[in-house]
Amino acid sequence: DVKVTQSSRYLVKRTGEKVFLECVQDMDHENMFWYRQDPGLGLRLIYFSYDVKMKEKGDIPEGYSVSREKKERFSLILESASTNQTSMYLCASSLGGSLPYEQYFGPGTRLTVT
Amino acid sequence: TQLLEQSPQFLSIQEGENLTVYCNSSSVFSSLQWYRQEPGEGPVLLVTVVTGGEVKKLKRLTFQFGDARKDSSLHITAAQPGDTGLYLCAGASDTGNQFYFGTGTSLTVIP
Numbered sequence: 376d377v378k379v380t381q382s383s384r385y386l387v388k389r390t391g392e393k394v395f396l397e398c399v400q401d402m403d404h405e406n407m408f409w410y411r412q413d414p415g416l417g418l419r420l421i422y423f424s425y426d427v428k429m430k431e432k433g434d435i436p437e438g439y440s441v442s443r444e445k446k447e448r449f450s451l452i453l454e455s456a457s458t459n460q461t462s463m464y465l466c467a468s469s470l471g472g473s474l475p476y477e478q479y480f481g482p483g484t485r486l487t488v489t
Numbered sequence: 490t491q492l493l494e495q496s497p498q499f500l501s502i503q504e505g506e507n508l509t510v511y512c513n514s515s516s517v518f519s520s521l522q523w524y525r526q527e528p529g530e531g532p533v534l535l536v537t538v539v540t541g542g543e544v545k546k547l548k549r550l551t552f553q554f555g556d557a558r559k560d561s562s563l564h565i566t567a568a569q570p571g572d573t574g575l576y577l578c579a580g581a582s583d584t585g586n587q588f589y590f591g592t593g594t595s596l597t598v599i600p
Contacts, residue, residue, distance in 0.1 A: 379531070410590070415498065415592060415593075416592060417493070417495075417577060417590040417591050417592045417593045418532075418577065418579075418590035419590070420587065420588075420589075420590075423587060431587075433587075434589075465531055465532075467531070473584060475519070475520040475522065475537050475539065475581045475588075477522075477534040477537070478522075478532075478534070478579075478588065479531075480530075480531025480532050480533070481531050482529065482530055482531055483529075483530075483531055
């Protein structure tokens with residue numbers, strides 16, 4: 376059974392703190408993605424990675440960075456958390472290549488920045 | 490950014506009714522996917538459509554990709570409480586490995 380796991384379901388941080396969100400997939404997928412989900416805005420892509428140590432900016436990368444040192448793990452980093460980064464964060468993975476493969480999502484991390 | 494607008498944003502219907510959700514864009518997509526998300530979970534893929542004009546059926550769900558590959562619709566026949574959830578469309582980029590998600594339609598089916 377395919378699985379994408381995220382390190383925390385709920386997280387509360389203070390403004391200015393450095394925040395790490397971890398995502399692990401066990402499907403040997405090449406592609407991994409970080410999205411944030413806000414009501415009425417759907418899912419917006421923050422960053423994605425198509426290989427180890429490779430990353431591409433999505434639509435809203437400002438205030439975020441990522442790290443992919445191993446194929447199965449993709450980390451999202453908030454260098455200095457701000458209240459406007461309060462959101463649901465979803466990680467996903469998929470096979471690589473140009474075909475529209477299914478994205479498998481984790482359960483999400485609800486981050487609150489106070 | 491390629492915007493995908495979904496309508497309606499919210500839909501509340503009685504069990505047994507039919508409904509249609511729309512996904513519209515001014516951009517052309519190489520393919521389009523529909524996902525359903527239940528509370529506390531990540532989205533799960535329902536279908537992928539790749540050809541303009543394509544129609545796919547999944548039990549009571551019918552998906553259509555517009556001829557110009559700019560829009561799509563999801564029709565549910567005889568809705569059931571188990572259909573409750575957030576429905577998201579997602580259009581594929583030219584490279585095929587990046588998807589742009591729609592704004593979402595929250596469906597509630599009342600028993």
